Amino acid sequence: MGxxxxxxxxxxxxxxxxxxxxxxxGLLRPSGRSGAGHRRYDDGxxxxxxxxxxxxxxxxxxxxxxxxLDDPATDPQEHLRxxxxxxxxxxxxxxxxxAAVERAMEARTMSIRLTPEEKFxxxxxxxxxxxxxxxxxxxxxSQAYQESARRSAAYTKEDWKRITAEAEDISRRLVxxxxxxxxxxxxxxxxxxxxxxxxxxxxxxxxxxxxxxCLGEMYVADERFAAYYxxxxxxxxxxxxxxxxxxxxxxx
Numbered sequence: 001m002g003x004x005x006x007x008x009x010x011x012x013x014x015x016x017x018x019x020x021x022x023x024x025x026g027l028l029r030p031s032g033r034s035g036a037g038h039r040r041y042d043d044g045x046x047x048x049x050x051x052x053x054x055x056x057x058x059x060x061x062x063x064x065x066x067x068x069l070d071d072p073a074t075d076p077q078e079h080l081r082x083x084x085x086x087x088x089x090x091x092x093x094x095x096x097x098x099a100a101v102e103r104a105m106e107a108r109t110m111s112i113r114l115t116p117e118e119k120f121x122x123x124x125x126x127x128x129x130x131x132x133x134x135x136x137x138x139x140x141x142s143q144a145y146q147e148s149a150r151r152s153a154a155y156t157k158e159d160w161k162r163i164t165a166e167a168e169d170i171s172r173r174l175v176x177x178x179x180x181x182x183x184x185x186x187x188x189x190x191x192x193x194x195x196x197x198x199x200x201x202x203x204x205x206x207x208x209x210x211x212x213x214c215l216g217e218m219y220v221a222d223e224r225f226a227a228y229y230x231x232x233x234x235x236x237x238x239x240x241x242x243x244x245x246x247x248x249x250x251x252x
Contacts, residue, residue: 002032002040012049019049027066028052051079058086147205163203170196174240175233184242193240193247209248216244 009016022028023039028049030039041049048069055065068074068082155163174192182188193212200207200215207215219225220241229237 002030002042003046004034005030005039005041008041008046008049011046012053014053022049022052025062025066027062027069051083054083054087058090143205151204163199166199166203170199171229171232171236174243175236178233178236178239184239185246189239189243190247190250193243194251196240196244197247209251212244213248216241 003011005016005019009019019028019039023030028045031042031045032040034040051069052065055068056062060068069079074082170192174189177186177189177192197207197209197212200212219229220237226237229240
């Protein structure tokens with residue numbers, strides 16, 4: 001007996017009027033009729049309806065949907081391949097849109113609250129906001145990121161000047177230590193690594209020894225961090241990483 005128009009409307013979450021319209025324009029004609037002349041749909045009709053609704057969801061007009069479904073050169077497997085490709089493209093588009101909205105939301109709620117002039121005064125030609133989206137994408141779900149974002153949103157220009165000066169001072173002393181020939185696992189090197197971890201704790205987020213080791217690895221693996229450290233002194237990125245690792249072993 002098949003399915004009634006009301007049952008099919010319920011399955012597909014469309015209106016009866018929609019199914020009547022599809023019948024009238026020849027897009028989806030029911031395969032049978034009841035003794036009383038009512039529309040009856042079989043499983044093949046439901047398969048066609050599913051494909052219709054898929055293409056409609058992607059914005060295809062009804063005449064193009066009809067042309068796609070009635071193309072004699074296209075078999076059901078080809079429809080599935082086409083649907084998969086279209087759906088993958090749609091998912092990618094929506095993911096990019098969602099990411100853009102998330103970045104905009106993050107920028108409004110957790111960005112560094114400085115004017116462009118103040119940012120230049122504190123950071124020079126480095127704009128931290130340019131890296132905010134990447135940081136949010138890589139670590140946005142972590143507690144450390146959220147803690148850092150909350151702190152950063154409250155810092156003033158003077159706070160950032162102090163934080164930047166402290167970091168530069170630690171870096172200068174690391175360069176001097178490397179120039180002196182001290183090994184990365186020496187007490188002075190480990191002390192500076194611990195001072196760096198304390199700087200992270202005070203200014204950004206709770207930095208465990210494990211987290212600090214991850215940072216040290218990133219300073220070498222990420223070419224931008226490596227270029228920053230090695231730009232001050234060749235080999236400094238590896239020296240900092242090794243000092244951080246030695247300090248973590250000592251601390252544990």
